[in-house]
Amino acid sequence: MDQDLPIVIDGFGSDIHGESARLRERGPVAQVEVPGGLAAWSVTGYWAARHVLADERFSKDARLHWPAYAEGTISEDFPLLNWARMDNMSTAHGEVHARQRRLVAGAFSAQRVAALQPRIEQLVAGVLDTLAERAANAPDGVVDLKTEYAHSVASLVIGELLGVRPEDRDDVLGRAGYVPANQQEMRAEFLRHQKAVTALVAVKHREPGEDLISDLIAAQAAAGPSSDEEVVSLVLLMLNTGTEPAKNLIVNAVLALLTRPDQRELVREGQISWDDVIEETLRVDAPVAMMPFRYAVEDVTVEGERIAQGCPVLVSFAAPGRDPDLHGADAAEFDARRTDKRHLAFGYGAHRCVGQALARMEVRIAVQALFARFPDLALAVAADDLAPQPTFIMNGRGSLPVRLSAASS
Numbered sequence: 001m002d003q004d005l006p007i008v009i010d011g012f013g014s015d016i017h018g019e020s021a022r023l024r025e026r027g028p029v030a031q032v033e034v035p036g037g038l039a040a041w042s043v044t045g046y047w048a049a050r051h052v053l054a055d056e057r058f059s060k061d062a063r064l065h066w067p068a069y070a071e072g073t074i075s076e077d078f079p080l081l082n083w084a085r086m087d088n089m090s091t092a093h094g095e096v097h098a099r100q101r102r103l104v105a106g107a108f109s110a111q112r113v114a115a116l117q118p119r120i121e122q123l124v125a126g127v128l129d130t131l132a133e134r135a136a137n138a139p140d141g142v143v144d145l146k147t148e149y150a151h152s153v154a155s156l157v158i159g160e161l162l163g164v165r166p167e168d169r170d171d172v173l174g175r176a177g178y179v180p181a182n183q184q185e186m187r188a189e190f191l192r193h194q195k196a197v198t199a200l201v202a203v204k205h206r207e208p209g210e211d212l213i214s215d216l217i218a219a220q221a222a223a224g225p226s227s228d229e230e231v232v233s234l235v236l237l238m239l240n241t242g243t244e245p246a247k248n249l250i251v252n253a254v255l256a257l258l259t260r261p262d263q264r265e266l267v268r269e270g271q272i273s274w275d276d277v278i279e280e281t282l283r284v285d286a287p288v289a290m291m292p293f294r295y296a297v298e299d300v301t302v303e304g305e306r307i308a309q310g311c312p313v314l315v316s317f318a319a320p321g322r323d324p325d326l327h328g329a330d331a332a333e334f335d336a337r338r339t340d341k342r343h344l345a346f347g348y349g350a351h352r353c354v355g356q357a358l359a360r361m362e363v364r365i366a367v368q369a370l371f372a373r374f375p376d377l378a379l380a381v382a383a384d385d386l387a388p389q390p391t392f393i394m395n396g397r398g399s400l401p402v403r404l405s406a407a408s409s
Contacts, residue, residue, distance in 0.1 A: 036080060038080075044323070053349040059297050130148075146397065
């Protein structure tokens with residue numbers, strides 16, 4: 001490969017970690033070409049990523065800080081255009097972002113998250129019951145743990161926080177976190193989801209409860225006359241960021257133990273905790289690979305590389321935890337006994353994940369309860385046959401076929 005040519009990012013995410021390793025060989029900051037032929041910078045090094053994520057000279061608002069988009073020179077068929085069009089807390093910059101973050105931060109306080117634990121345990125137990133029934137009725141005893149367990153748990157938990165009623169679950173939670181394969185499907189999916197959430201917000205106006213949607217409506221009313229557009233936008237964001245990453249994290253943690261019997265035994269013996277397992281999964285197999293885009297507000301030098309004003313930047317969340325400069329030569333190896341598990345799976349700086357405490361708790365409960373209920377849980381296919389999720393945005397598997405017990409093998 002010509003070292004002078006930028007690495008072309010695989011839009012289907014066929015080998016997230018292998019691609020990150022090839023990028024790292026170019027340095028912690030490297031030039032890339034993203035799907036659609038756009039020139040950009042990729043950041044894979046731990047310290048470089050922390051720099052960019054914490055530096056206010058990098059913005060996520062394409063309308064303000066990506067000149068090519070603001071001037072209308074980006075083609076309508078650019079495959080990542082919908083990511084630039086997003087207008088919510090995840091793309092806001094400066095005080096606009098800070099104000100929106102304050103609106104939702106209280107819902108994820110340590111006290112409120114801790115109070116959710118009994119309800120999460122109840123929800124997980126119910127999903128496990130349903131999973132056992134489906135396995136018993138499956139001709140070969142095989143169930144897809146991603147669809148039938150991880151998605152159910154993740155969507156129900158964020159739905160509980162938001163206040164999604166049982167009768168709204170199919171429309172509001174059923175497709176939460178879904179990452180469409182193309183721009184047209186992504187737009188159609190967004191509009192369907194937006195319609196369902198808008199209807200739910202209208203219900204909460206009439207019938208407020210002790211939930212995040214009702215809190216957001218009240219906060220908006222206290223601030224003065226406004227429309228529900230911002231509330232709907234924040235709810236959609238919480239649904240998607242609260243579902244897909246948690247779903248992938250459950251799957252990645254389960255897979256780590258199913259393919260590493262020694263680590264599974266260490267958990268059984270109490271030599272490592274479930275929290276150790278989840279944290280090591282975050283480090284070595286983060287659920288989100290990277291999110292388009294950040295933009296340099298002015299010329300910025302990172303690790304000796306000059307990133308010009310307005311240039312798009314892809315910061316990796318999956319690669320920094322595997323950085324050998326931080327974790328040594330075995331950085332790519334899963335070992336929950338390691339004491340240093342630093343990673344950037346939840347981001348860093350102003351846009352760090354506001355729900356990370358909830359995510360850690362719900363995934364720990366889900367994975368621990370799964371192995372407690374089904375101690376003989378086993379993969380139904382060879383690990384090498386598991387196809388990756390077909391996107392470079394997320395770091396997950398398309399499915400996780402398992403057998404719940406040896407008797408079903």
